[in-house]
């Protein structure tokens with residue numbers, strides 16, 4: 001089947017779908033077989049890591065074989081369910097994006113849609129069951145990564161629930177975008193493992209450390225994928241105004257951001273990179289490479305897209321890009337809050353707690369994406385008609 005029958009659109013879009021196809025084909029067998037024959041048996045995923053990275057990476061320090069297997073023995077039924085449902089969600093979700101399946105076989109599309117949404121909910125539910133049962137210090141990659149997984153699980157439940165609500169209200173535009181958001185989050189699982197393979201080629205470190213770095217940039221990358229995929233539908237007419245994208249919201253975000261930067265500088269001055277676990281790599285280098293630089297690149301990219309939309313007079317696209325830019329402006333404030341929570345409430349040592357700070361970036365993008373969809377489509381208009389007209393839209397020229 002040619003890609004044009006699979007997903008119509010520009011070559012870039014089709015290339016994107018080839019990448020997703022490769023990702024699904026690569027990861028589905030590894031995830032499906034992970035716990036299939038027991039919590040301790042030899043795993044295909046580890047063989048692949050051994051072959052493509054190194055035996056030390058697959059079985060040595062920070063691999064999971066240095067003390068993590070006991071948690072899988074204790075949670076085996078939950079994790080078995082998690083990985084089987086995860087594989088189903090990954091495959092069923094991918095088939096849903098086929099234009100051919102959707103238009104020629106609508107009954108199949110509806111069936112796969114149900115399978116996808118139920119599996120995605122089971123994935124998130126089983127992840128929460130695991131996290132509740134397993135102390136956060138015992139989670140792979142430690143307490144900061146446990147926070148990443150909590151946010152991912154709540155985000156997956158929220159996006160799936162909103163996508164279901166949208167289709168029950170017959171709001172196809174909102175449904176399409178929310179399912180894209182939900183599937184983007186499901187794709188975090190294969191992206192994490194592809195990240196292990198690729199980053200480990202350039203940086204001699206452990207799986208646990210790479211997990212932490214991916215908790216930073218993977219979410220924003222995947223949400224950007226959902227934005228780009230839904231762009232040709234999502235920026236449709238009638239979506240020029242959003243209560244999220246106002247002059248007042250921009251001013252608030254800027255003030256909060258300034259305070260956030262000050263707070264982050266105070267945390268930075270108090271940071272000592274000592275007493276960290278053996279698998280952990282301290283210092284500012286990894287945070288700059290995997291958080292600060294990707295964040296700045298995304299900021300520049302979104303600003304360029306907003307500028308292009310402004311020049312061609314596309315008000316709906318301009319509102320969307322400006323809304324996502326607001327998320328990026330607010331990021332330092334939310335990152336400082338996440339860091340404060342991680343150290344002050346969750347008692348994570350400051351050196352490792354820094355890897356909770358990028359959750360502010362992830363959260364801001366998730367909320368603005370879901371907020372923009374629900375507040376600019378009929379999803380919100382049916383429920384709160386006054387909300388859209390009551391707010392002043394951002395000036396566009």
Ligand code: HEM
Pocket residue numbers: 028030031034045082083086087089090123124127130131138139140149150152153154156185186187188189190
């Ligand atoms: C999107 C929401 C998801 C969340 C919140 C989530 C959460 C989790 C959690 C909490 C663990 C245990 C971590 C630990 O070892 O301490 C885990 C492990 C695992 N998950 Fe997920 N997961 C998600 C999606 C998926 C999907 C879609 C798949 C499969 C396609 C998957 C496959 C796995 C596998 C195979 C493991 C075993 C550990 C490993 O591969 O190294 N997960 N996940």
